[in-house]
Every structure is written in C-alpha cells, then in structure tokens.
Amino acid sequence: MEEPADIVITPHGPLPRGGRVRPMTRWGTPVMHRPQARVEVYDDALRDLAADMVATMYAADGVGLAACQIGEDVAMFVFDCPDAEGDRVVGVVCNPVLVEPEGESRRLDDSPEGCLSYPGAFVDCARPDYAIVEGTGLDGKPVRFEGDGLLAKCLQHETDHTRGTVFGDRISAKAMKKLRKQHDAAAEDYPADWPT
Numbered sequence: 001m002e003e004p005a006d007i008v009i010t011p012h013g014p015l016p017r018g019g020r021v022r023p024m025t026r027w028g029t030p031v032m033h034r035p036q037a038r039v040e041v042y043d044d045a046l047r048d049l050a051a052d053m054v055a056t057m058y059a060a061d062g063v064g065l066a067a068c069q070i071g072e073d074v075a076m077f078v079f080d081c082p083d084a085e086g087d088r089v090v091g092v093v094c095n096p097v098l099v100e101p102e103g104e105s106r107r108l109d110d111s112p113e114g115c116l117s118y119p120g121a122f123v124d125c126a127r128p129d130y131a132i133v134e135g136t137g138l139d140g141k142p143v144r145f146e147g148d149g150l151l152a153k154c155l156q157h158e159t160d161h162t163r164g165t166v167f168g169d170r171i172s173a174k175a176m177k178k179l180r181k182q183h184d185a186a187a188e189d190y191p192a193d194w195p196t
Helices: 044-059 149-162 173-185
Strands: 064-066 076-082 088-099 112-115 118-124 130-136 142-148
Touching: 044 064, 044 076, 064 149, 076 149, 088 142, 088 149, 112 149, 118 173, 130 149, 142 149
Parallel strands: none
Antiparallel strands: 064 076, 076 088, 088 130, 112 118, 130 142
16 A cells, blocks of 8 residues: 655745755854844845755755855745644745744643754754744745644744744753753764755
8 A cells, every 4th residue: 555645735836946055054153143134135046045945954854944054144944844744834934923822822832842053952842832924935925834733843943043043042051951962972973064
C-alpha cells in the first residue's frame, strides 16, 4: 500500500527556487539582535534573497528562516512547516505582524524549540498553540498564514527574528544554560560555513 502524499498548502503560491545556499548567521551577530528594516521595495533583488533563504533553509533541514539568519537586515521570513495535522504550509512573509490568541482561547505549547542560528540545541519554550501572521508577499500584496502545532511555533519564532528577538531571550537562565551546553557539544558538527 502506498503512503499518502504530503499535503502542501500554498495559499499565496509556491516558494521561490533557484537560490544559493549561504552560511548561517549565528546568535551574537548584531543583525540577529535588532529589529530588521521594513521591506519597502518589492523587486527582483528581494525575490533573489527569498530564493537564497529557501535554499539555505532546506540545506539546513529547517522549517523556517528569517533574512537576518543569512546576515541580511530585511524584515522577511520563509517557511515550509507542518501544522498539527501534518499538512505542510509554505510561504514568504515580509513585514510580519503576529496576532496571538487572547483570553480563554489562549493555550500554551511548552514543547522543544531550536534555532538554525544556534544549531544542535533544543529546549522547551512556551508559546501560544495557535498563531496568525499577516504581512505582505514578494509582490507586495497582503498575505495571512495561521495554524497550530509546529506551524504556530514557527510563525512566532520567525516573526521574532524580524524584531531582533531570538528564542533564547524567551527562556529562563537555567534553560539557556542547558541550551548552551547542547550547542557547545554539537559545535564541531556545525562549522562556521554551515550549511554550505
């Protein structure tokens, strides 16, 4: 019996392809810790950057990647991430704005989280279990993505990057110590030019 094909949801079209894989920018680099510049011009250069981000995300086996993670000061992220049902959702968001649930509909998911810019390490990080992100696509038209499971975590994590926040800023000192220990133990698996 054949396995069912992955369901891929592309509400705003497929991800751009043909980019080149770039080295991952790490935590501690200034661009990772400041709000990113808003996208004002939607041109071929922006599309080329998004294609490089997609290529780098896939080379690193990630589910999302922000422009700052390849050293670019641009408020944009790309993602290819499953929701709680296992359906893959893909997209590009420029100038993302996060809409989190409030009141009784707000429930936290305290599951493990990692970051391609701090590779080889995962600790629990509590975030709302459902998220909505609004922004613009590569053509400047409005986009909206929403979902639960890993997708909710991804949308929040990548939006944080565009604001200069890494998930290490959201965990306790004890959890950060554990994260640092895992990261340091795995360092030789992730050289400075990884994942190129």
